Amino acid sequence: MSNKLDLRDVQGSLLKAYGRYGFPKSRYVFYRVNDGSQARKLITALLPLITNSAVWKGPExxxxxxLNIAFTYEGLKQLGVPEKSLHSFPPEFSMGMKARRDIVGDxxxxxxxxxDPIWNTDGLVQPVHMILWINGRLVERDGQQVNTVDAGYQRLCELVAKHSAGVEQLSGHVGDEGDDPSYQDGSAIYVNGMPTAKEHFGYTDGISEPYFDGCGSHSSRVIGGGKPTGGDPKTKAGWAPLATGEFVLGHRDEAGEYPAAPIPSVFAKNGTFMVYRKLHQNVATFQAYVERMSAAIPGEHAAEILSAKFVGRWKxxxxxxxxxxxxxxxxxxxxxxQARLEAKQPGAGKAAQERYEKLRLELVAFDFRDDIDGSRCPLGAHIRRVNPRGSLEFGKTGAFNTPGALINRRRIIRRGLPYGEVRDRSSDQGNHGVIIVALNASIERQFEFVQQQWINYGNDFKLGNDQDPIxxxxxxxxxxxxxxxxxxxxxxxQPPVLCGDMPTFVETRGGDYFFVPSLTALRMMGDGIVDPT
Amino acid sequence: MPNIAGNAYGLTTLCPIKNGGPPHRLDEDGATLPDNRSFGAILRDRLEDLPCDERSPMARVPNTYLCRFFVLDDLIYQGKPAEEDHLKSKYLVFTSNFHGDLETYLHGMWEHAADAVRRIWEHCVAFDRVTDAGSFVDYIKKCQVETTFYFMGSTDVSLAEQLKGLYLKQEFSKFAFANQGKSAAELQAAFAEFAARTRPDNVQGPTWRPGASQLKDAVVEGP
Incomplete structure (x- = not known):
């Protein structure tokens, strides 16, 4: 039976890719809890401002x-969540990302x-207790583009100021001039004044998104977003919705169980876990390597072909x-x-919409069954690693009970944005990269597994010690x-092309693991009534 | 057929460890001290003290693909409705996947690692009757249980051929990366140099050392 999520209880980031609704800006603000009881009052005061997942039925x-909110283990502890509840969290969450550095490859x-200094503190005690993040829409007022993140941030600061004894806003982010802003900004990359889906290497990002039972997206999004069934990947028959519990706590997961979650169950239900990571991109090193190695690619467009082979998608x-x-x-x-522009025209008909949707599906409606040898999309390409789409069967039909046996429990919802701008493409220095916000029911089984086994290792793809090129x-x-x-x-x-001496293109600049509570759980935390007995 | 898959042999043995323990032990200076350990605990200590990788005594034993020692204390109760069963003693479990037949392998084990064998099996029931390779073979055969699952990381050729194959694969991969895009003549010259250096038809060397787990220590030049 299909699951019905209480969308008003689930925080907005989980079900809504804000970027798709025209929110190209973000701001991540980090706090330390100095006084649990004052901080709990702040949470109660923040509650009416937290964005939930209820469907927006119209532009109005x-x-x-x-505005969304999440807590590290240390944060929950400082907020007075009872010890018995604290001990019921999964160990990777209570350890935090820094303590898991060997697993994650940090x-x-x-x-x-x-x-960045905000994360780089002595010892393993988590310096950050709470994150609040704002996503802002592109709004025009009186002919001027307004950054709505500023207004949202202003409102947040005013509220926090009323509870200043409870929490302290942390600085220590490295900004554009090596400065120390008291928050981390994210932004889509603008081209000709318009936000794009590009990241700093020039690839189009954020195309694939898991589709799960109850997620509220249009049912056609199951194509390429669900779990493979073995049917035609271009049609709905090729995919089925993933179980809700892969992404939302308190619901059945792909193992047919409730995911491991803290007690009491009402505190966990409709919450999830979040990985926040700031990744710097070595743009100059990447470009130089692509140019150098493209000498091995015959014919025209060698650099573009090589870039596409790294990721598995053209830019x-x-x-x-x-x-x-x-x-x-x-x-x-x-x-x-062209189809997108036509579909967005005022008064565009149903036919234009359908044409656009049909073409958009082409971005995700595929798997690798016709490319087992990797001659189109290399076996080690980024998208084939992080979302194998059933390719771990290696062309053997019926190798497992389901073609998704080895992948259905490793899916991740991504909600990040680039940050900074590349001012000098001939240098790796500067403040630019991507803010990764990954959501999943189990950080260990999903995010950490992908990071350890599929990004920093190659055995599952029969690629020895090779790593994700990006x-x-x-x-x-x-x-x-x-x-x-x-x-x-x-x-x-043509012989295969062997890319050796690959440098590291992306470097971690900090982050941590967070618990994203439901609205109900936030209310309980604010009232101090989380009761695990 | 159990125990044998192609040219690979799967050996599983369970050797009972004596109950109780010795009254005393010798310290480093040869002084006698009371010993509070059981024979099983002494064996476990000795197994933990075994050198690893290429320094392991089992790396000296010809044709060992993979072997493992551990002490089986007792059976674990699985919960109702299972029966609760117990062993009459602890067991030394020795499993080995190797190339060739059992008697040749065990003779090789006695010949190349008798010191380690004596130390490991010392407190096993009736091991005091083992005095030479022949009696060791008889002893192991008495303790053997049927094997139907194998370590799958090996082909079934001899260990020397496998190690040479792994060495060549690694070196050839380096060769391919280093010579990409060269002309046919350059490639042929480079390959001739590669073949002269790696001697593909000589399994004695250069090759990988048995037991090596780190690439930096693995290569041995051979005769």
């Missing part, structure tokens, strides 16, 4: 800015000593599995763009992990 229901250039988003040539990908992207940490290289093989067509005459 969409707020200018959203060693070498990713080590906590290289993190315009077209998947290699479906569009193996640049010409086909460019044509698709042009058609998609996200792998190759700064501690003892085992030949600085390689990627770009498979050739076994029926063709």
């Amino acid at each position: 229901q969409i707020p200018d800015s959203t 060693v070498g250039v990713n080590a906590p000593a290289c993190w 315009n988003g077209a998947p290699l599995a479906t569009y193996p040539t640049k010409e086909s990908a460019d044509q698709f992207a042009a058609e998609l763009n 996200l792998g940490n190759r700064s501690v290289n003892e085992s030949g992990n600085d390689r990627m093989t770009i498979q050739a067509d076994p029926r063709g005459k």
